[in-house]
Amino acid sequence: MAGNTFGAVFRVTTWGESHGTAVGATIDGCPPGLFLTPELIQHDLDRRRPGTGGAASPRQEPDRVEILSGIFAGQTTGTPISLAIFNKDAHSKSYDHLKEIFRPGHGDITYLKKYGIRDHRGGGRASARETAARVAAGAVARLLLSKQQITVTAFTVALGGIAITQRDMAAIGQNRLFCPDPEAAAQMEEKIAATRKACDTLGGIVEIVAKNCPAGIGEPVFDKLDGELARALMSIGAVKGVEIGNGFAAAALTGSQNNDPLIPSGFASNRSGGILAGISNGDDIVARVAVKPIPSIAMEQQSIDRDGQPVTIKIGGRHDISAIPRIIPVCEAMVCLTLADHLLRQRAIS
Numbered sequence: 001m002a003g004n005t006f007g008a009v010f011r012v013t014t015w016g017e018s019h020g021t022a023v024g025a026t027i028d029g030c031p032p033g034l035f036l037t038p039e040l041i042q043h044d045l046d047r048r049r050p051g052t053g054g055a056a057s058p059r060q061e062p063d064r065v066e067i068l069s070g071i072f073a074g075q076t077t078g079t080p081i082s083l084a085i086f087n088k089d090a091h092s093k094s095y096d097h098l099k100e101i102f103r104p105g106h107g108d109i110t111y112l113k114k115y116g117i118r119d120h121r122g123g124g125r126a127s128a129r130e131t132a133a134r135v136a137a138g139a140v141a142r143l144l145l146s147k148q149q150i151t152v153t154a155f156t157v158a159l160g161g162i163a164i165t166q167r168d169m170a171a172i173g174q175n176r177l178f179c180p181d182p183e184a185a186a187q188m189e190e191k192i193a194a195t196r197k198a199c200d201t202l203g204g205i206v207e208i209v210a211k212n213c214p215a216g217i218g219e220p221v222f223d224k225l226d227g228e229l230a231r232a233l234m235s236i237g238a239v240k241g242v243e244i245g246n247g248f249a250a251a252a253l254t255g256s257q258n259n260d261p262l263i264p265s266g267f268a269s270n271r272s273g274g275i276l277a278g279i280s281n282g283d284d285i286v287a288r289v290a291v292k293p294i295p296s297i298a299m300e301q302q303s304i305d306r307d308g309q310p311v312t313i314k315i316g317g318r319h320d321i322s323a324i325p326r327i328i329p330v331c332e333a334m335v336c337l338t339l340a341d342h343l344l345r346q347r348a349i350s
Contacts, residue, residue, distance in 0.1 A: 006232065007341040008223075010144070012137040016085075017119055018127030024084040025137040029344065030070070032078035034143055041065045041083065041139040047329040048135045062088055065136050076140075083136045087129075100306045101313055105295025112306075128237055128323070131330045138333020141340035149212045150339060154331045155180050156324050157288065159204035160191040177325045192321050199298040202322040207288045208233075208331050210339060213274065215282035217342045224278025225285075225342060232334040233289050238323040239331075241290035245273025285339075289331060291323050 005013040009029045016023030042065055049063045063085055070081030099120045102109040107126040111118040118124060142152065155172045156179040157164050164181035171185075172178050179185035195202050218225030230242040250258050250271070260283075261268040267283050274285035296319040300312050320326065 006235070006337060009344040010141060010337065010341040012134075012337060014130055014133035014137070016087075016130065016133065017124040018087075018122035018129035019119070019124070020087065022084050022086040023129055023133045024082065025133040027070070027081040027083070027137055027140055030076050030078070030081055030140060031144065031344070032076050034076040034140075034147075035074055036067070036071055036076050036081075036140060036143060037074065038065050038067055040143060041067075041136050044135050044139040044142070044329050044333065045085070045132060048132060048326050063132055081140060083133070083140075085132050085136060098313070098315075101311055102303050102305070103295065103313070103315060104301050104303055105292075126237065128326075131236065131327075131333075134236075134337070135329050135333045138329075138336045141333070141336040144340045145336060145343070148214070148343065150210060150343075151212060152208065152210045152332045152335045152339070154178070154206050154208040154328045154335075156185075156188070156328070157205045157207045159188040159322060159324055160195065160202040162187045162191055163205075178328045196321050201294040201297050201320070202324075203293040204291050204322060204324045205288055206291060206324060206328060206331050207286065208335050210274070210285040210335055213280050213282070213285055213339060215280055217339070217346055218275065218279040219342065219345060220278045224275075225280055225338075226273070226275045226278060228338050228342065229285075229287055229335060232338045233287065233331060236289070236327065236330055236334060238291050238294070238327055239289045240292045243288050244275060245286055246271045247273075247288060285335075287335070291327055294320050294323060 004015065005011055007029070011028045012025055014023070014025045045063045045065055066084045066086075068082040068084055070077055070079050106123060108118060108120070111124070111126060122129065145152065153172070156177045159177065162184055164179060164184045167180045168182070169180050171180050171182050175182065175185040177185050177188055179188065192202065218228070226244045229244065233239055233242045246253070246258060258271050260270060260272050267281065270283045270286065272281065272283075273287065274280055274283040296315040298315060300314050303311055303313050305311050
């Protein structure tokens with residue numbers, strides 16, 4: 001199965017399935033001398049962990065990370081770092097009735113078409129459970145970026161059609177949805193509660209901001225930084241769209257409205273999202289992702305079985321009402337991995 005490795009210099013391979021023994025990541029290319037502990041990784045994993053957030057699944061996974069290699073005397077050695085997160089609360093029997101049935105909105109049918117076999121237990125490799133490994137690897141990338149004072153922060157800007165109208169960044173850590181608008185966050189929580197009662201799910205929009213990224217990062221022509229960020233974020237299962245800076249709004253503007261004037265101190269605005277010609281320009285890097293509603297809904301849906309016969313199904317198991325807020329640290333992780341990789345690429349040619 002190809003496609004499990006991300007990055008050119010800072011390379012990450014994730015492994016494991018939703019209901020397997022464990023999920024994890026192997027990092028190759030991490031520089032030596034970084035002080036890395038399980039606690040540093042655990043902080044980000046706890047934000048992604050099942051059972052957290054108002055829209056979350058009741059699956060209770062401790063998600064305790066174990067560092068199996070690549071560390072000596074508390075520091076990275078430059079050799080591959082192996083991270084493991086053991087599954088403790090998988091209820092595979094909840095999926096027995098779906099063994100021969102394809103769930104709408106899931107990769108069940110496409111995995112079977114591609115491989116001739118699929119793990120029906122929670123989606124196997126296609127499960128959002130895989131993102132725990134990304135977050136663990138992303139925490140290592142975040143540590144590398146911190147040495148350059150680069151920070152990456154994601155937050156909710158819309159959920160279930162409710163959009164923020166203010167940005168109080170201090171409020172992000174004060175509500176379960178990581179939302180910078182307390183009033184909007186309260187409305188979102190009400191929408192989540194009503195949607196849960198209706199046995200349905202919600203989508204939303206997440207914004208990611210990287211600060212203090214130096215100018216000159218990115219590899220034209222085919223490895224543009226905005227293209228690499230879009231690829232990284234689109235690799236998250238629930239993400240169906242990515243925009244950088246003004247994004248789709250730029251299509252309705254004139255050139256004079258969309259350009260960022262240059263002034264002695266830098267740029268007068270940041271409609272480009274911190275990237276010009278695929279290379280960082282030193283301003284904040286700003287990306288947004290469209291997050292689809294969770295496809296596992298507790299109401300009857302039409303589908304077919306492996307024999308092509310029509311069936312009516314109701315998804316059991318334990319599922320989120322929205323991928324938000326647990327997708328927040330996943331988005332941060334993918335941006336951290338992308339920036340760490342490109343930062344090391346730049347060092348290689350400097």
